[in-house]
Amino acid sequence: MKIQKTEEILLHSCCGPCAEYPLQQLLAEHYLPTLYYFNPNIQPQVEWQRRYESLAKLSDLMALPLVAVGSAATEQWLALPDQAERCRFCYRLRLEEVARYAKENGFPTFTTTLLVSPYQQRELIVEIGQELADSYGLNFLAADWRPGFRAGQELARTHGLYRQRYCGCIFSLGESSFNEQIRAEHARLEQGMSDRI
Numbered sequence: 001m002k003i004q005k006t007e008e009i010l011l012h013s014c015c016g017p018c019a020e021y022p023l024q025q026l027l028a029e030h031y032l033p034t035l036y037y038f039n040p041n042i043q044p045q046v047e048w049q050r051r052y053e054s055l056a057k058l059s060d061l062m063a064l065p066l067v068a069v070g071s072a073a074t075e076q077w078l079a080l081p082d083q084a085e086r087c088r089f090c091y092r093l094r095l096e097e098v099a100r101y102a103k104e105n106g107f108p109t110f111t112t113t114l115l116v117s118p119y120q121q122r123e124l125i126v127e128i129g130q131e132l133a134d135s136y137g138l139n140f141l142a143a144d145w146r147p148g149f150r151a152g153q154e155l156a157r158t159h160g161l162y163r164q165r166y167c168g169c170i171f172s173l174g175e176s177s178f179n180e181q182i183r184a185e186h187a188r189l190e191q192g193m194s195d196r197i
């Protein structure tokens with residue numbers, strides 16, 4: 001018997017690879033996901049674009065809608081008064097925009113692919129997500145997708161998606177052991193973009 005999908009859900013998506021496993025789970029649970037790409041923390045802009053294109057490829061492959069807004073906001077991160085609080089700021093900024101969009105567009109529930117990553121601060125994400133859900137009159141799906149992180153990365157490899165090696169903000173790029181290699185890739189991509197203009 002074919003089971004009808006019953007509930008729309010807005011899935012904040014930080015990138016293609018991290019969306020793989022959550023999408024499998026949501027579809028298995030009969031949700032109708034819409035991908036929402038709002039990630040001003042992904043810096044510089046060339047990296048924002050690269051992760052967006054990877055997510056757009058997945059959205060095409062799975063025939064799921066994708067909404068993308070904003071751009072890299074490096075200056076906003078450089079102006080933060082307390083670097084120790086940068087992740088709290090980052091999660092709240094992104095999830096608040098997702099909650100706002102969900103409310104305005106009739107999604108009863110929202111969640112985030114950040115919940116698949118063992119490298120993110122799950123408790124803090126859930127705390128902020130639930131607080132925003134309460135204040136916007138929505139549901140926050142606090143799934144624990146971390147057991148599927150590796151499987152999602154493998155799926156991303158199969159789909160030929162770009163897989164990044166740093167969290168996103170300019171500070172996390174500086175902390176990455178691949179820092180120099182990534183900056184060289186960015187320079188090449190930027191050069192390629194300017195050659196096309």
Ligand code: SF4
Binds near residue numbers: 041086168170172
């Ligand atoms: S390390 Fe990651 S979660 Fe924390 S501020 Fe940077 S991009 Fe955001």
